[in-house]
Amino acid sequence: MTIFDRIMEAQELLGKNREHAQSPEEKELFLLAIDALWFVWRNGQTYEFERYRKDVESEAPPRVIASFSTRDEAEVWVKARPQSPDLALVLIADEYHVVLSSRDEQRRALVPDMAIAYHIEQMTRNGLPPVVATFNTRDEADVWFRSQSEPPPQTVIQIGSERYLAAFYQNLQHRALFPFSVVERLHQIRRRREQKEAGE
Incomplete structure (x- = not known):
């Protein structure tokens, strides 16, 4: 079964459970999960999602999306991105950092993380x-x-x-x-x- 098939199966299961949800809040949470899977699919991140799941299953260290030798390199990379990878983890000189940004993405920061x-x-x-x-x-x-x-x-x-x-x-x-x-x-x-x- 491909990752695409598994996502479709998961969405169908979530949809069935949404129909039997006890409250509007529960229904909204099921819809959120369905939309998250559509987001992965429609943004061309399905194979990346599959690799992420393999990392999780292998009990690997927390996943990072980039690695840099120096903080200056990392800051240039963060500022150059049209959209901030908010809350993503990166390595700087093999130390974990989390990317933080303001809602308007005008302020971006790299904060040391204990992951x-x-x-x-x-x-x-x-x-x-x-x-x-x-x-x-x-x-x-x-x-x-x-x-x-x-x-x-x-x-x-x-x-x-x-x-x-x-x-x-x-x-x-x-x-x-x-x-x-x-x-x-x-x-x-x-x-x-x-x-x-x-x-x-």
Whole structure:
């Protein structure tokens, strides 16, 4: 069954459920879901949607739509787009950022985001996942990672004494290494928030 067939099937199911909705609000939510699928189809994003679903099913790191070496490159890209990819995630020097814009799109910003920290935290909730490969240096790990023609969406490796997530973004053909220690930053933010709330 093609992605087009599956979208049609999903819309039919949503339509049937909409008919039996208990309230106007529920009916509107079903219509919203149907329209979202039509939006994907009519804007030529059906295959991109299919790739997105494969990423979700593989439990890959949060999807990004672009990757940049520097913040300047990213800002030029955001300003040059006729429509802002609002709330989309991008990588800048292999750090997650979210694209934000005002409703009139006159103001656009790239804000650091903790998406990868949440992802690694979820991965380690029931204990540390097994390490696939171990390296003494980051350079050794980079050589190993680049040598793979089509790596899996994510692999856990160890460099020295620290675990890293080796992430492959197939939609961009981009590779990135994220230290598991990013989760500690997330814990620090939570602790500061709790202390602030306790002091109020």
